[in-house]
Amino acid sequence: MLICGLLAGGVILFLALVIIGFTTMVSYRNRVVEAEKNIDQTVSQVEVVLQRRFDLIPNLVETVKGYADHESEVFREVARLRGQWSQSDSPEERQRISVELDPKLNEILVVAEQYPNLKANRNFRMLQVQLEGTENRIAVERRRMNLAIREYNILIEKFPGNVVAALFDYEPRVDYFEAVPESRNAPEVDF
Template identity: 40%
Template sequence: MEFSLVFLGVIVLIGLFVMMIYNRLVALRQTTRQAWGDIDVQLKQRHDLVPNLVETVKGYASHEKETLESVVKARQQAVDASSVKDLAAAENVLSGALRQLFALSESYPDLKANENFLSLQNELADLENKIAAARRFFNNAVSEYNTAREQFPAVVLANSFGFNEADFFEVAANERAAVNAGPSVKF
C-alpha cells in the first residue's frame, strides 16, 4: 500500500513537472507570435506608405523610372513573403530601395521641399524606428523561447510536443557592414 502511494506520488510529480515545462513553452511561443504580430502591423503600415511615396516622387522624378520600379518590386516581394527568413530578406531589399529613393530627393530641390514628400519621409522614418524596436522585441522573445526549448529537461519534451525552433528576424549582411563601418565624416 505504501509503495503504491509513493509510486502514485512520483507519477503525479512527474506529470506536474511535464505540465509546467509544457505551459512555459506555450507561453514563450505565444509571446513570440505576439511579437511577430507587432512587426507585421508595422510592416503593413510601411507597405501601405510606399505607394504614396513612389507617387509623390514620380511627379518630380519621372525619368528615374528604374529606381521607382525597384521600390515597387521590393515592396511586392515583401508583401508576398511567407516565412520570417523570406520576409527579413525582402524587407532588407526594400530598405535598400527606399534609401535609393531618398537619395533621389537630393537631386530634386523641389521634391525635397514638397510638404507631402517631407511628411511621408518623416512618417517612414518614424515607422522604421518602430520596426527596429519591434524587431528587437521579437528577437528577444525568439531567443527566450529557443533557449527554453533547448534547456534540459525541456529539450527532451519540446520536439515531441511540436515546439520547433523559431527563426530570428535578421539584418542583411550588407546592412550590418554599413552600420559597422559607421558614418563617413569628411571636411
C-alpha cells in the same frame, strides 16, 4: 508493522514524486505553448509594420517622382519589390523582400535631398516622418521577434524543458530575422 509502514511511506513518496513530475511537465508544456504563441504574435506584428511601410511607399514615391523623373530606375525597383511583397504568402519571403527594399528606400531619401523644393514640400515631409517612424517600428518588432525566438529556444533546451520538448516533439526555432549580407554596405546612389 514496520515493513507495512515503510511500504506505505514508499508508495506515498512515489505518488508524491509522480504528482510533482506530472505537475512540472504540465507547467513546462504550458510555458512552451505560451512561448510558441508569443513567437507567432511577434512574427505577425512584424508583418503589420512591414505592411504599413508598403502602404506608405507609393505615396512617398509619387511625391518624389514629380521632382525626380530621371531617377525612375529606383522607382521601378521599388514598385517591383512592392509587387513581390503583395504576391508573397510567407512571412520569410516578405522579410527577405523588406530587407531588399531597405536600401532602395534610402536611395529615394537621397534623391529627395537633391531637390530643395521637395524637402520643403509638406506632404513629402509628413510622409518622410511616417516612413522613419515605421522603420523604427520595424526594427523594434524584428528585435522583439528575435527575443521571443531566443526565449523559446532557451525554454526547450534547458532542463526540464528539454524533457518536455522531447516528449512533445518541440524543435528549436531558427527563423531569426537576419539581414542579408548586402545590407551591411551603404547603398551607392549615382546621379
